[in-house]
Amino acid sequence: MKIACLQMNITFGDPEANYDRAANFLKKASDAGCELAVLPELWTTGYDLTRLDEIADKGAERAKSFLAHAAKMYGMHIVGGSVANDTGSGVKNTMIVVDKTGHVIHEYSKLHLFRLMNEEKYLIDGDSDGLFELAGEKMAGFICYDIRFPEWFRKQVLNGARILFVPAEWPLARLDHWRTLLIARAIENQAYVVACNRSGSDPDNQFAGHSIIVGPWGEVIAEAGESEEILIGDVDFKAIDEIRRRIPVFEDRRTAFY
Numbered sequence: 275m276k277i278a279c280l281q282m283n284i285t286f287g288d289p290e291a292n293y294d295r296a297a298n299f300l301k302k303a304s305d306a307g308c309e310l311a312v313l314p315e316l317w318t319t320g321y322d323l324t325r326l327d328e329i330a331d332k333g334a335e336r337a338k339s340f341l342a343h344a345a346k347m348y349g350m351h352i353v354g355g356s357v358a359n360d361t362g363s364g365v366k367n368t369m370i371v372v373d374k375t376g377h378v379i380h381e382y383s384k385l386h387l388f389r390l391m392n393e394e395k396y397l398i399d400g401d402s403d404g405l406f407e408l409a410g411e412k413m414a415g416f417i418c419y420d421i422r423f424p425e426w427f428r429k430q431v432l433n434g435a436r437i438l439f440v441p442a443e444w445p446l447a448r449l450d451h452w453r454t455l456l457i458a459r460a461i462e463n464q465a466y467v468v469a470c471n472r473s474g475s476d477p478d479n480q481f482a483g484h485s486i487i488v489g490p491w492g493e494v495i496a497e498a499g500e501s502e503e504i505l506i507g508d509v510d511f512k513a514i515d516e517i518r519r520r521i522p523v524f525e526d527r528r529t530a531f532y
């Protein structure tokens with residue numbers, strides 16, 4: 275499966291500009307023959323949390339209809355990053371997944387809110403998991419800070435997830451954590467990790483870019499630089515089975531002890 279991470283810049287608090295940019299990136303991913311495209315975290319608004327009253331998407335309806343339209347037009351699955359989703363009783367940081375026929379097949383809201391960027395003051399946390407199925411394979415979504423919680427990843431992998439998607443707005447200051455944690459999540463779970471970060475900056479942070487596709491052996495299949503880029507890599511599900519046979523981590527777990 276040919277996958278694209280749409281490592282775009284995000285204009286702070288300006289959904290119109292960001293929808294235009296995302297439309298352009300999605301077209302380019304489709305032109306490149308990609309079967310699935312991934313957007314970054316909060317790609318419609320960025321971290322303009324103090325203006326969520328004005329700019330959060332009610333029920334994420336605009337994002338859903340935009341993503342469904344693009345998916346159908348291009349015949350391409352989309353892991354739609356995440357958007358500020360005004361649920362009516364608080365704003366969630368919600369990932370939307372649409373299949374290539376334009377159906378919304380899953381929503382996942384960020385489980386772990388990141389205090390260092392004041393998320394807990396403006397957002398409410400999710401309460402369900404990110405597991406979904408596309409093209410006959412189980413996959414799961416996580417959002418940014420979630421990568422610091424290996425137990426959350428393990429749970430989804432034990433439930434069958436074989437590609438682990440991570441949209442993010444990860445700051446450049448902790449680029450080494452980003453790479454190390456993502457590679458570790460791939461190695462320990464013997465699964466693909468497809469992580470799409472944003473590029474550029476906002477009033478508080480310079481973001482790292484470095485979207486990355488990591489294979490189940492921990493090998494870096496593709497990695498972006500810091501600037502805007504469409505990162506493309508191939509995922510081969512057979513590699514997962516081969517690696518799990520070589521080192522049978524899942525059979526060797528001592529679940530009586532943990």
Ligand SMILES: O=C(O)CCC(=O)C(=O)O
Nearest residue numbers: 388418419443444445448
């Ligand atoms: O965990 C980190 O260092 C960064 C997390 C983050 O930026 C986020 O969750 O938005």
